[in-house]
Amino acid sequence: MKCALYTSLAEVDFSESKVNELAYLASEKNRQLGITGYLCFNQNKFFQYVEGPVSAIDKLVKNLRSDKRHSIEILIESEEVQDRIFAAWSMRYVKNEELPNSHMEDYLARNMLYIQQNAGQRQHCLDNIWNQLQKISTVLDSYAKLKNIPTYPVIH
Numbered sequence: 001m002k003c004a005l006y007t008s009l010a011e012v013d014f015s016e017s018k019v020n021e022l023a024y025l026a027s028e029k030n031r032q033l034g035i036t037g038y039l040c041f042n043q044n045k046f047f048q049y050v051e052g053p054v055s056a057i058d059k060l061v062k063n064l065r066s067d068k069r070h071s072i073e074i075l076i077e078s079e080e081v082q083d084r085i086f087a088a089w090s091m092r093y094v095k096n097e098e099l100p101n102s103h104m105e106d107y108l109a110r111n112m113l114y115i116q117q118n119a120g121q122r123q124h125c126l127d128n129i130w131n132q133l134q135k136i137s138t139v140l141d142s143y144a145k146l147k148n149i150p151t152y153p154v155i156h
């Protein structure tokens, strides 16, 4: 298994319903490919985490890199994934108002930046990232249960 996480800047106008639609289509496709993960959109910036079979993630990363609707800032890939962190979500779109601490991704982004700047810290930063992703996943799972959110995004 492999994972990839990145931050990117929107290059077109993304309304709430546009992101919702994007997440829905992504979720449908990911389900067929065995990809799971989550997506955030905040102040014109995307954060996405994906995990799944190596070939599926490689193909998705290639698609994401050439997708003109956004431009990737930092991208981290790792093949050291043992278990899925977001097993129930083929693509969970996390709306900003949904969680009290929706800035949990800031911590991830800082660690991604460290990896880019200092390869020697890669393992330490990856451990931080995985710990944080576990926490985020736990929060998202209990929130979804509480609010009866289906395990894939639905267009409203």
Ligand SMILES: Cc1cc2nc3c(=O)[nH]c(=O)nc-3n(C[C@H](O)[C@H](O)[C@H](O)COP(=O)(O)O)c2cc1C
Binding pocket: 022, 025, 026, 027, 029, 030, 039, 046, 048, 050, 060, 063, 064, 065, 067, 069, 070, 091
């Ligand atoms: C922010 C963002 C996140 C995306 N996430 C996914 C995703 O999780 N899965 C996916 O298949 N496509 C995703 N896409 C769309 C891909 O970039 C690409 O359009 C799609 O994989 C094309 O697939 P196809 O040409 O095989 O139909 C995303 C696009 C953007 C802009």
